[in-house]
Amino acid sequence: MYHEKFTTSELEIKADEIMRTFDFERVLKHMEETDWKWYHAGEMKVPDLEAIRNQARALLTHAIWTETPTTNTGTGGFMAYKFTWGLSLTFQLASSHA
Numbered sequence: 001m002y003h004e005k006f007t008t009s010e011l012e013i014k015a016d017e018i019m020r021t022f023d024f025e026r027v028l029k030h031m032e033e034t035d036w037k038w039y040h041a042g043e044m045k046v047p048d049l050e051a052i053r054n055q056a057r058a059l060l061t062h063a064i065w066t067e068t069p070t071t072n073t074g075t076g077g078f079m080a081y082k083f084t085w086g087l088s089l090t091f092q093l094a095s096s097h098a
Contacts, residue, residue: 028052077091
């Protein structure tokens with residue numbers, strides 16, 4: 001079975017690439033249109049683009065530094081995944097698994 005192993009430095013580079021290419025504006029637009037609020041700075045409000053980007057990066061960082069070879073973490077619609085082949089960031093509206 002084939003397994004890749006990335007260093008934390010390599011995963012940080014992958015996270016930077018995700019942050020450059022992810023469509024955060026699309027997430028913001030959806031959150032504004034649906035009045036999707038997060039608890040931030042003591043109140044419930046639709047987050048701004050900076051808060052959205054900061055939350056996504058924090059999740060990626062958490063996934064990178066988790067010691068297990070694969071993990072996932074999420075909040076507020078975002079999910080960050082660490083796989084043996086790299087990283088993934090999603091903003092999820094619905095999901096079903098069996």
